[in-house]
Amino acid sequence: MLYYSVKRFGLALLVAVVVSFLSFQLLFLASDPAIALAGEAATEEDIIAIREFYGFDRPVLVQYIDWLGRFIRGDFGYSYYFNLPVSELILGRLGVTFQLGLVAVLLAIVVAVPLGVAAAIRPNTIIDRTALVISVLGQAMPSFWFALVLIVVFSVNLRWLPASGADSWQHFILPTIVIAYFAMPAIMRLTRGGMIEVLSADYIRTAKAKGLRPFKVLFKHALRNAIIPVVSLAAVQFGFMLSGSIVVETIFAIDGAGQLAWESINRNDLATVQALILLFAMIYVMINFLADLLNAWLDPRVRVA
Amino acid sequence: MKPLLEVEDLVVDIPVAGGDLHAVRGIDLSVEKGETLCIVGESGCGKSLTSLAIMDLLPTKARRHAARIAFDGIEIQSLRPRQMADMRGDRMAMIFQEPMTSLNPSYTIGNQLIETYLAHRRTSTKEARDRAIDLLERVGITAAASRLAHYPHQLSGGLRQRVMIAMSLMCEPELIIADEPTTALDVTIQAQILLLLAELQRELGMAMILITHDLGVVARVADKVAVMYAGEIVEAGRATDVFASPSHPYTTGLLECIPVPGKTAPGARLGTIGGIVPSLVGDVAGCAFRDRCRFAAPTCAEPAPAQTASVGHSYRCWFPEGARMPSTVEGLVHGH
Known part of the structure; x- marks a missing residue:
């Protein structure tokens, strides 16, 4: 288990370094930052001066290591658009998005896994069909539309929940539901498929032959084996949510990292975009590393690989 | 003495495209305390489904009905799932084919x-x-x-x-059902496992149902034998009787397929049973073996009657004297 963990961590680190270099490079490919910074009225001399002042004329590798070193120390640069250090700008907003994503994924799992299990126990029955309809709806409905429907029903008509902002936990209920419902179908279908496969396995028959109660057969012997691919999927979805909740954050006017990313890309706010990309990538890599560990804990056969 | 397990007229049907597959067609079994019953037959003859039916572990779509499945006098068909689960693993246990x-x-x-x-x-x-x-x-x-x-x-x-x-x-069960426990193992390990099972069974005084298609194994461990063909028991009796005077053409055919050291001449051809097992989808009329039988006659299209060879040794065939093969069998009995 230790060897496996170390190996996985090494791989995660490697991915992180490669991703950070690419994200660093990508912005230089997109446009010349010196020209962008100098603005439309700048002369050739201004651009050269800016280039020298910010060190854009140095070799790429030197710039990268310099940038990475500052990044690790928590210095993410300065946002010229927001006129704030990027670290200050990002931290609070990333927290909001992280919280939203985490709660949404947990909610999706809590709803989808039991639903998938129920559908798998009684395939092709009314329970299974209902679960299928629910999941197809979640997959097919665009998030923005579902969000607007929820706002109309719960905020405008019933006046139960606030429609926008991020001031209290109540503000997070509707956006969490929207994101969770988007993540739920895949988890539900994967759980169902996994359970159906596992339930026909020989060792499930053995568990029944031993006289174990159905509850124990289902949750101790079947679910543990069926849930393994679901863990990996949930990790990917969580990572996706961090960067992909832009639409939801915009509709509910939540000052999250998604909205910040959208804004800084539009404003060509180089430092902010870079910091966000790198942070998203790091979080993504870390979540996948944790999912790998969780899978190794669930499935002893993985530990040797 | 009352038998530990009594099965009467057990039927297992599996719905498939084009009708019902009659996998097990009205079989009777009984096992005394401490006794070994071997169920012999080729793949697909219904022997595994029979054991699963006794344990109430059939696949959900399979349907089981029987006049009687009594374990120690308890009719298990009337047990609630909870009560049946309490019985499994405690009083009756099962060993499966695939240890992997x-x-x-x-x-x-x-x-x-x-x-x-x-x-x-x-x-x-x-x-x-x-x-x-x-x-x-x-x-x-x-x-x-x-x-x-x-x-x-x-x-x-x-x-x-x-x-x-x-x-x-x-939990020291009174009955253990072993469904081809050695099929998936190396030949060298097979004998070890079977001897171990037989030894433990004697030691603990358990009854055992051993499902196999290896007649050599049967000759060594069985008290009673039931030969299954196409969902029916075509011959059943004490192992010594069945081996000494196999009475159903299918049993004789099976015995001819095994080489016996000292009896089968080097280079001699072993017997084979020509043809294939009939489809059990839809109604099966008459003797299911007749298409492969050397002695088949027009009457075989009618359901074969039960015949008695000796006390406790019965078989299903229209022709009592049709097939006797004492020569190859002696060797096996000697090996017992």
């Missing part, structure tokens, strides 16, 4: 042994653990205590089957 996939890959073998005991006994984990170690030693596993922490994928097929046997013995 019959253990849960995610739990240690210790965990899987102990949970069996704890499911049926009010006792401490410590006691269950001691019992598990004791049984692992009994089935010939060395360093039993340290094996408890192993996962199934860390053990060989032979060891896994030993673990399965230990697991089935955790």
